[in-house]
Amino acid sequence: MTTIEKTDSVPAPRAGGKGGTPLLQVRDLHVEFHTRDGVAKAVNGVNYTVNAGETLAVLGESGSGKSVTAQAIMGILDMPPGKIPQGEILFHGEDMLKMSGEQRRKIRGRKIAMIFQDALSSLNPVLSVGYQLGEMFRVHQGLSKKEAKLKAIELMDRVRIPAAKDRVSDYPHQFSGGMRQRIMIAMALALEPELIIADEPTTALDVTVQAQVMDLLAELQREYNMGLILITHDLGVVADVADKIAVMYAGRIVETAPVHELYKRPAHPYTRGLLDSIPRLDQKGQELFAIKGLPPNLLKIPTGCAFNPRCPKAQDICRTDVPALHTVTEQDGAELPGRGSACHFWKETIHG
Amino acid sequence: MGRYVIRRLLQMIPVFLGTTFIIFAMVYALGDPVAQMFGDRTPDPATVARMRHDLNLDKPLVTQYVLYMGNIFTGDFGEAFNGQKVTELMGEAFPTTLQLTLVAISLEIVLGIGLGLLSGLRRGKILDNVVLIGTLVVISIPVFVIGYLAQYFLAVKWNWVEPSVSADPTIDEMILPAFVLAGLSLAYVTRLTRTSIVENMRADYLRTAVAKGLPRRRVIGVHLLRNSLIPVVTFIGTDVGALMGGAIVTEGIFNIHGVGYQLLQGVVRRNSPTVVGFVTVLVLVFLLANLIVDLLYAVLDPRIRYA
Structure with a gap:
């Protein structure tokens, strides 16, 4: 088992801006989907950078390409029908689109993690949350089942799930919406990745829980000094958390x-x-634009x-x-x- | 869970009594078994009366049924008209059929799930189309055609296997009959697995599993298969019951002296005690197989809870 960590050995020639290479740099990214009706151009030349500890909010309507960009970064686009005809995704200055499948897999979850929108459907219904959390440690760090379970409990405590020890063997459907989203966050955080992509993390939650989850996410991001790409269509969520915004x-x-x-x-x-x-309170009674x-x-x-x-x-x-x-x-x-x-x-x- | 099992077991009692009574009534209503035994000869009326009395045939149907059931619970399934004990017949027939069923089920599990998984993962590719057409062919051809063709070509023409199974069959003798017996279910298991795999491949949790950086083997083996096999396991479970009793054609073709063979003989010769006895045991097998499937369902899918 010899793995060549190419990430470190390759010099970063495209160092952009001050302080060396940005954590993530998306350059002129194009994504198309080849369908029966023709070619759907979902992403047409997107550029953005995210640095460590920085939050980029990507804002846009449904179908604006924000999630597709994120999936291209994660490497979880369905290809085919998806296709990336052009562009670069530089992680620490190295183009991930040129890496082998195995190299990319090792980055996924360990260095770049993703939080999905609907935690109920995004968690496996027939496996306990402890198993699903522990899987990260077992696969990426080779921990035993027992150690992984302890780590899972630790993580659940970390995202403030009450009585984590008793609930580690519970299944996703036994948790409330907010708790499930915390588990998703815990799963993304498990290996303390450098970048987290949160794809509408609060859309499926009610407003009070939304605030809690966002606060938690922001707090953990600060603590681990992670880069965060926050994909959302909720302008309210963005204002509190993001450093910069890209509107798509x-x-x-x-x-x-x-x-x-x-x-x-x-x-x-x-x-x-x-x-x-x-909607604004001071314009009550008027027609909404x-x-x-x-x-x-x-x-x-x-x-x-x-x-x-x-x-x-x-x-x-x-x-x-x-x-x-x-x-x-x-x-x-x-x-x-x-x-x-x-x-x-x-x-x-x-x-x- | 425990309460659920007890409730289910209790529910089995009326089902068991109801089905066996119907079978009993149907078999004994089919004609006069005593007259049948004598064939074309005109029997001596005194002998007939004595036999009727011995076999309880002179009593009302319900009384006959109650007496029969009483005997069954003491382990006495009566005698076939040739004097052989029905339990003896069962002792020979059931192990043989069980062996055949187990080989058939193994084929369903290994081949059915394997092919279904492969074609599901390669949806729209050549293998997928071959499997889809192949299963369609198997589903649309009757078992006896497949059975006789397989026997003719593999055994008679090419001499690869023995055309019929010996009296004390070994596992490898059972493989061809098991293939014929399992054919239809094998096709269904393959299609069911394929559909289930294709459906679950689009699931959000599978995308999560990939995003976690799990190796493909693990994504498929743990996350995809575990979810996709729930309906398949249910089907295979119920199939155990069906295969145990439904091997009449296959056992006939390959001359296997199993349950199907004995049942057929019983029906052809109006051997009522054999038929009722065997069917009674099959009813029990069906009921238990169904219970086990239902319990297995809860084990596989934690969202289902029995209270």
């Missing part, structure tokens, strides 16, 4: 910004629409800016030219760090 639309990032900047001054009409459609129309069919993404059929500001150029992710600046030309907007009229949107 039709498989593309349309705006990136540090979290509070985005709420204050959105630089893309789509983001503005999203923010305007949050909604972005008109539907997200585009991924088999037939509109030419130009994908958002143009729904955009209130759309002009002729929007129907012909795909906008690049422009660097957003202040009115006097001073660059706003970490901000970008893929809109031809970002200036008008942010300053106008």
Whole structure:
């Protein structure tokens, strides 16, 4: 049993930014699904970076490609029908898309872990939670059944499941929704990975439990100094936890910004629409704003800016030219760090 | 769990009494077994009356049934009309059939689940299509056709195996008959496993298992199979009962003196005590097999709890 840890031996030539190589860097990622009706372009050139200890929130409607990007990073896309024609996913500077299946498997769960949306269906119904948690240690660290069970109890304590010792042999259906999601979190945390991808971790939970689970996640992230990619469509969840936000639309990032900047001054009409459609207490009784129309069919993404059929500001150029992710600046030309907007009229949107 | 088992065992009593009574009534209503014994000769009325009296045939049906059941519980299944004890016949027939059934079930488990798993994992590929068509062929051809064809080609023409099974059969003699006997169920087990595998491969928990970085062997062996086998185990369990009693055709083709053979002889010769006796035991086998399947279900799927 000799395993070559390629991760460390390969120099990182693409060191981006200060402080060396970022933990994770997604570069120009494309994902397509070949279906009977044609090619669905789910992800069309996504770029983002996550550093250790940093939280990136990926925001977007259903079908915007946020989960597909995450699955591509994890390496759990169904291929076929999925296909990655272009792009790089650099983990510690090394492209994971070029690794062998076995190399990727060793990263999964140990270095990059994922938390899924619906914990009830994402946990195996016929295996006890203790077994499913312990499996991480048994497979990746070669612990015995007994040691793994003790570790599982420890983990359950860690995510504050009461009476962990008595409940370790229980099955997923015997837990409440919040507790189940804690078990999912515990499972992701088991080997103290460097990056956690949480795919709508609170969507299936009720509001009070949502807050508890998010707090727990944020606390553990700080403690272990992990990178976190938080995929969500809930703007409320994002504001508290994230450092920076990437807004996705039709498989593309349309705006990136540090979290509070985005709420204050959105630089893309789509983001503005999203923010305007949050119900607000001071506008009680008024009609709630909604972005008109539907997200585009991924088999037939509109030419130009994908958002143009729904955009209130759309002009002729929007129907012909795909906008690049422009660097957003202040009115006097001073660059706003970490901000970008893929809109031809970002200036008008942010300053106008 | 314990209470559930007791309740189920108690429920078996009325089912057992009901089914055996119906069988008893049907067999004895079919005609006059005493007249049958004499064939074409006209019997002496005094002898007939004595025999009827000895066999309790002069009493009302319900009384006959009660007397019969009383005897059964003391272990006396009566005598076949040739004077052989029915229990003796059973002692020869049941071990033989049990052997045949066990070989058949093993084939179902190993081949059925194996093929089902492979074709499920390779959905839409060549192997999958071959298996689907193959099982369809097996399902649509009657057992006796498959049996006679297998016997003709494998035993008579190519001489690979003996055409009929000896009086004291060994396991390897049983393989061909077991194949013929299991054929239909084997096809069903394969299809059931395949469907179940295909369905569970799309499950969220399987995606989780992959995301945990488990090796493929473990993802399939522990997470996929464990869930997919629940319906298959249920089917195989009930099949044990069916195979024990349903081997009439196969046992006939390969001249195996098992339960099916004795039952057939009993029916053809109007040997009522044999028929009723064997069927009574088969009813018990069915009931127990069903109980075991239900209990197994709870063991395999923790979401099912019996109170």
